[in-house]
Amino acid sequence: MSSLMNSLDIDSLLEELTLEEKISLLAGSDFWHTVPIERLGIPSVRTSDGPNGIRGTKFFNGIPANCFPCGTALASSFNRELWREAGKLMAEEAKAKAAHCILGPTCNIVRSPVGGRCFESFSEDPFLSGFAASNIISGIQKEKVLACIKHFVCNDQEDERKAVNTVVSERAMREIYLKPFQIALREAQPKALMTAYNKVNGTHCSESQYLLQDILRDEWKWNGLVMSDWTGTYSIKDALDAGLNLEMPGPTRFREVIPVRHEVYTNKIHRKVIDSNVRQVLQFVNDCMDAGIPKDAVESPHNTPEASATLRKIGGETIVLLKNENDVLPLHNKTEKPQKIAIIGPNAKVAQDSGGGSAAMNASYKVTPFEGFRSKIEEGDGSVSLDYSLGCYLDRNLPDIGHLLRDDEGNPGVTAKFYKKPRTGTSDDNRELFETFHFKSTRFYLSDFKSKHLKPGELLFYTDFTGTFVPEETATYEFGCSVLGTAQIFVDDKLVVDNKTHQVAGEDFFLGIGTRQELGSVDLEKGREYKIRVEFGSGATYTLSSQYSERGGIYFGARIKTTAEEDLMSAVEVAKSADKVVIFVGLSKEWESEGFDRPNMEIPGYTNQLISEIAKVNRNVIVVNQSGSPVSMPWIDNVAGLVQAWYGGNELGNAIADVLFGDVNPSGKLSMTFPKRLEDNPSFLNYGSTNGRVIYGEDIFVGYRYYEKVGREVLFPFGYGLSYTTFSLFNLRVKVEERDLKVSVSLKNTGSRKGAEVVQVYVAQDKPNIIKPVKELRDFTKVTLDPGQEREVYFTIPLNDATGYWNTYSESWESDAGAYKVLVGSSSRDADLLQGFSIEKSSSWLGL
Structure with missing residues (x-):
C-alpha cells in the first residue's frame, strides 16, 4: 500500500493556493473528510465519531467497532493510567477505521441528571472532567492519531440545542464550564476542538470572537484546529472572523466559493482571515499525516483478544458498588451446598452497550449480563444454578428480534433485499434485485445508505427484510414497527402490522422524527417455523411530509403479548425460590440519547414496582442499574445490594459478572452526585429552553458544590463507592x-x-x-x-x-x-x- 506524502510546507502552499482553493479547504468534502487539493499534493484526511468508540464512516451497515464504556463510566474509574490505556486503544481503533482524527472526548459538564448526552461527558466536576479528558487525549495522540475535544462550550442540554441561548455568568463559565477544556489543553494539547451548537450569552459558539479568539487563541495560546459540530455553522463572515477554521460536514452550506469570494473582493472578509483559517486546516492535515495511515487504507474491524481484554478491564474498573448490606456480594460460583441465583429484569438478556445518537455504533459483539453470569457458573463446580424471568419491559418500542430470527442462509438475523420497485404480491418475479445484506439487528437507520445502482439524489427504493421465526412457546405474539418511510409486517404472508396506509407522527430515529410504533398481534405455535417479511419503502414514500428528502429508517420487533401484571408476578414466583436475586434494570438508547433530554429521573415502565415486589419475597436482592446518569430509586431501602454499571461497551456482561462474583474487587467512584429527587438538583428550575433561552441560575454551584452548600441530603454523594475490602x-x-x-x-x-x-x-x-x-x-x-x-x-x-x-x-x-x-x-x-x-x-x- 502507498503511504501518505511527506509533510506539507504550509507557507509555500499559502502562496501557491488560489483564493478559490483556499475557500474550498475551509469546509469538509463530505460527512467525514476534508477537501483535497491534488495539484498541490494536499490530501484528504478523515474524522470519525467518537466518545464511546470509533464508528468509521457509516451509520448504516457500518464496519463492526469496539464499544467502550460511556464517558461517565470512564470517569468513575478515577484512574489516569487506565484513561491513557483507553486512549491508546481508541487510537488503534481509529487506525483500523482509517481515521486520522477522533471526534472526542466529550468534555461538557453533567449539569442535570436528565441531560440526553450526560453519558457522553465525564462528570459534574470540572477537575475530574479535565483530568479524564487530558489523559484520554494523551493516550490517543501518543499513537499519532488526533483528538478533537468537544463541545466548546456549555452544550449541556439537547432541548433546542442549536438555537438555545445559554445565559451564564463569567465566573461559572470560567470555574465550571471552561475549566475542563483549560485543563485538557494545558495537560495534553489536543490538536483539534469542536464548537458547541448553542449560543453563549447571545452569540453562537461557532462565531464567538470572545470564545475562539480572546480566550482560546489569545489568552490560552492554543494553536490547533477549530471545527464546527455537524451543521453547527450559522454564518459566513462572523464564523470566519471568529476563527472557525473548518465547517463540517461537507459539502459546505455557508462557504460556497462564489459568496465567500465576493465577501473577500468587497473587503467584507479580509484575505488575512482566509489565510489564517487555511493555515490551521493545513496544519491539521499535517498533524493527521503523522498517523501514517495509507491513502488506500480501508476500514476494518479491530476485534482482537487484546482489545477485548482491555475493554473488560476498563469495564470492571468503572463499576461502582453503592450498597452491600450483610455482604450480599460478592456472589460465588462454588458453594458447599446447592445455590440458586435468580436473574431478573429487562436488561439481563440485553447488552446496553451505550447511549444513543452519534455515540452509538455497530458493536463488533456484545456480552449480555446473563451470558456473563452463565460463563461464571460454567467455570464453577456445578453447585450454583441460574433461573431467569423477564419481570418487565424497558423498551419504548418492541424489542429487537434479530437474535431470534434466522436469515435466508440460516444464520441469526435477517436478510435485506433492495429493489427499485415495490412488491405487488408474494412473489419477487417482477422486480430487479440490486443489493442484498445480512443483519443481526431489526433496527435500521439508512441515512447514509449508498448503492452504485442508485443515481445521485435517487432516494426512492424498497427493501424486504425477511427471516424465519421459531417460537419457544405457544402464545399470542405482538409485532410492531415505527418507520421513517412506510412499512408493513407479514407473518406467513398475512398482514399483521400496517404502518403504510395510515401513519401517525412519533419520536423515533436520530432526531425524533418518523412515525409512532404501530402494533398487531398473531397467535403462534411453539416449534413451528414462521416466515417473517417486512416490506419497507424508503423515506421518499413517507406520507407525513411531502418534502422529506431522507433515505429513511425502520425499527421493528416482537414479543409475547402479556400484561405488566403477568410479567411481574412470574418474576416474583421465580424470586421466591432463589437464594439470591439479581435484578438488571436501568435505561437504554431509546431513553438516553443525543437529540432529546429525559423528562424525569424515573426508570421507565414497571421497573420500580418489579423491584419493590421482589424485595417483599426475598431479602437478598441485588439491583444492577445501567444508565449514563442518575435515576430515582424509591426502593433503595428495601434491597441489600446496589451496583451502578453504566453503559459498559462490548464487554459489559463479563465486566459486571467479574465484579459481582468477586473476580474483580470494585473500585469505581461516582463521577456525579445521585440526588434523591430530580427536584433536589440545582438546575431543576433552570433546565431546558424557555423561549429560546436557558439561565444557568445555579452559577458555580453544580453537583456536590450545591448539595453541600445548602445542606441537601443526597442518595449517593459524588466520589462515593464501596469495595469488598476496607x-x-x-x-x-x-x-x-x-x-x-x-x-x-x-x-x-x-x-x-x-x-x-x-x-x-x-x-x-x-x-x-x-x-x-x-x-x-x-x-x-x-x-x-x-x-x-x-x-x-x-x-x-x-x-x-x-x-x-x-x-x-x-x-x-x-x-x-x-x-x-x-x-x-x-x-x-x-x-x-x-x-x-x-x-x-x-x-x-x-x-x-
Missing part, C-alpha cells in the same frame, strides 16, 4: 512549597482482600471574601494495596489550581491571601481528614 486514611501532612501545595497521606488496606481505593483531595478557604463552595475537588489518585499493606500517597497541586477562583471585577484568576484547609477522604461526603495551610500574598493571572 481502607484507612491517616497521617495527613500539608505544606506550601513555592507555588505548589504538597499533600501526603497514609493509606492502609485494613480488610482481607486486595483492592484499590481512590484518595480524593479537596480544598476549602476558611473565610472567603466571596461566596464559595464548602470544598472543591483538586486532585485524586487510585492506589492498589494487598491486605494489611500500607502506603504513603503524595500529591503536588499547583497553588493556582488549589486556591484559584475567577474574579469578575479584575477579570482574572485570583488566589487570595489567607487561611485554607485540605480535606482528604474517599468521597465528597467522607473527606474527614483535615489539615490547614495559609497563603501570605494574593496573586492574579491569566492563561492556561
Whole structure:
C-alpha cells in the first residue's frame, strides 16, 4: 500500500493556493473528510465519531467497532493510567477505521441528571472532567492519531440545542464550564476542538470572537484546529472572523466559493482571515499525516483478544458498588451446598452497550449480563444454578428480534433485499434485485445508505427484510414497527402490522422524527417455523411530509403479548425460590440519547414496582442499574445490594459478572452526585429552553458544590463507592512549597482482600471574601494495596489550581491571601481528614 506524502510546507502552499482553493479547504468534502487539493499534493484526511468508540464512516451497515464504556463510566474509574490505556486503544481503533482524527472526548459538564448526552461527558466536576479528558487525549495522540475535544462550550442540554441561548455568568463559565477544556489543553494539547451548537450569552459558539479568539487563541495560546459540530455553522463572515477554521460536514452550506469570494473582493472578509483559517486546516492535515495511515487504507474491524481484554478491564474498573448490606456480594460460583441465583429484569438478556445518537455504533459483539453470569457458573463446580424471568419491559418500542430470527442462509438475523420497485404480491418475479445484506439487528437507520445502482439524489427504493421465526412457546405474539418511510409486517404472508396506509407522527430515529410504533398481534405455535417479511419503502414514500428528502429508517420487533401484571408476578414466583436475586434494570438508547433530554429521573415502565415486589419475597436482592446518569430509586431501602454499571461497551456482561462474583474487587467512584429527587438538583428550575433561552441560575454551584452548600441530603454523594475490602486514611501532612501545595497521606488496606481505593483531595478557604463552595475537588489518585499493606500517597497541586477562583471585577484568576484547609477522604461526603495551610500574598493571572 502507498503511504501518505511527506509533510506539507504550509507557507509555500499559502502562496501557491488560489483564493478559490483556499475557500474550498475551509469546509469538509463530505460527512467525514476534508477537501483535497491534488495539484498541490494536499490530501484528504478523515474524522470519525467518537466518545464511546470509533464508528468509521457509516451509520448504516457500518464496519463492526469496539464499544467502550460511556464517558461517565470512564470517569468513575478515577484512574489516569487506565484513561491513557483507553486512549491508546481508541487510537488503534481509529487506525483500523482509517481515521486520522477522533471526534472526542466529550468534555461538557453533567449539569442535570436528565441531560440526553450526560453519558457522553465525564462528570459534574470540572477537575475530574479535565483530568479524564487530558489523559484520554494523551493516550490517543501518543499513537499519532488526533483528538478533537468537544463541545466548546456549555452544550449541556439537547432541548433546542442549536438555537438555545445559554445565559451564564463569567465566573461559572470560567470555574465550571471552561475549566475542563483549560485543563485538557494545558495537560495534553489536543490538536483539534469542536464548537458547541448553542449560543453563549447571545452569540453562537461557532462565531464567538470572545470564545475562539480572546480566550482560546489569545489568552490560552492554543494553536490547533477549530471545527464546527455537524451543521453547527450559522454564518459566513462572523464564523470566519471568529476563527472557525473548518465547517463540517461537507459539502459546505455557508462557504460556497462564489459568496465567500465576493465577501473577500468587497473587503467584507479580509484575505488575512482566509489565510489564517487555511493555515490551521493545513496544519491539521499535517498533524493527521503523522498517523501514517495509507491513502488506500480501508476500514476494518479491530476485534482482537487484546482489545477485548482491555475493554473488560476498563469495564470492571468503572463499576461502582453503592450498597452491600450483610455482604450480599460478592456472589460465588462454588458453594458447599446447592445455590440458586435468580436473574431478573429487562436488561439481563440485553447488552446496553451505550447511549444513543452519534455515540452509538455497530458493536463488533456484545456480552449480555446473563451470558456473563452463565460463563461464571460454567467455570464453577456445578453447585450454583441460574433461573431467569423477564419481570418487565424497558423498551419504548418492541424489542429487537434479530437474535431470534434466522436469515435466508440460516444464520441469526435477517436478510435485506433492495429493489427499485415495490412488491405487488408474494412473489419477487417482477422486480430487479440490486443489493442484498445480512443483519443481526431489526433496527435500521439508512441515512447514509449508498448503492452504485442508485443515481445521485435517487432516494426512492424498497427493501424486504425477511427471516424465519421459531417460537419457544405457544402464545399470542405482538409485532410492531415505527418507520421513517412506510412499512408493513407479514407473518406467513398475512398482514399483521400496517404502518403504510395510515401513519401517525412519533419520536423515533436520530432526531425524533418518523412515525409512532404501530402494533398487531398473531397467535403462534411453539416449534413451528414462521416466515417473517417486512416490506419497507424508503423515506421518499413517507406520507407525513411531502418534502422529506431522507433515505429513511425502520425499527421493528416482537414479543409475547402479556400484561405488566403477568410479567411481574412470574418474576416474583421465580424470586421466591432463589437464594439470591439479581435484578438488571436501568435505561437504554431509546431513553438516553443525543437529540432529546429525559423528562424525569424515573426508570421507565414497571421497573420500580418489579423491584419493590421482589424485595417483599426475598431479602437478598441485588439491583444492577445501567444508565449514563442518575435515576430515582424509591426502593433503595428495601434491597441489600446496589451496583451502578453504566453503559459498559462490548464487554459489559463479563465486566459486571467479574465484579459481582468477586473476580474483580470494585473500585469505581461516582463521577456525579445521585440526588434523591430530580427536584433536589440545582438546575431543576433552570433546565431546558424557555423561549429560546436557558439561565444557568445555579452559577458555580453544580453537583456536590450545591448539595453541600445548602445542606441537601443526597442518595449517593459524588466520589462515593464501596469495595469488598476496607481502607484507612491517616497521617495527613500539608505544606506550601513555592507555588505548589504538597499533600501526603497514609493509606492502609485494613480488610482481607486486595483492592484499590481512590484518595480524593479537596480544598476549602476558611473565610472567603466571596461566596464559595464548602470544598472543591483538586486532585485524586487510585492506589492498589494487598491486605494489611500500607502506603504513603503524595500529591503536588499547583497553588493556582488549589486556591484559584475567577474574579469578575479584575477579570482574572485570583488566589487570595489567607487561611485554607485540605480535606482528604474517599468521597465528597467522607473527606474527614483535615489539615490547614495559609497563603501570605494574593496573586492574579491569566492563561492556561
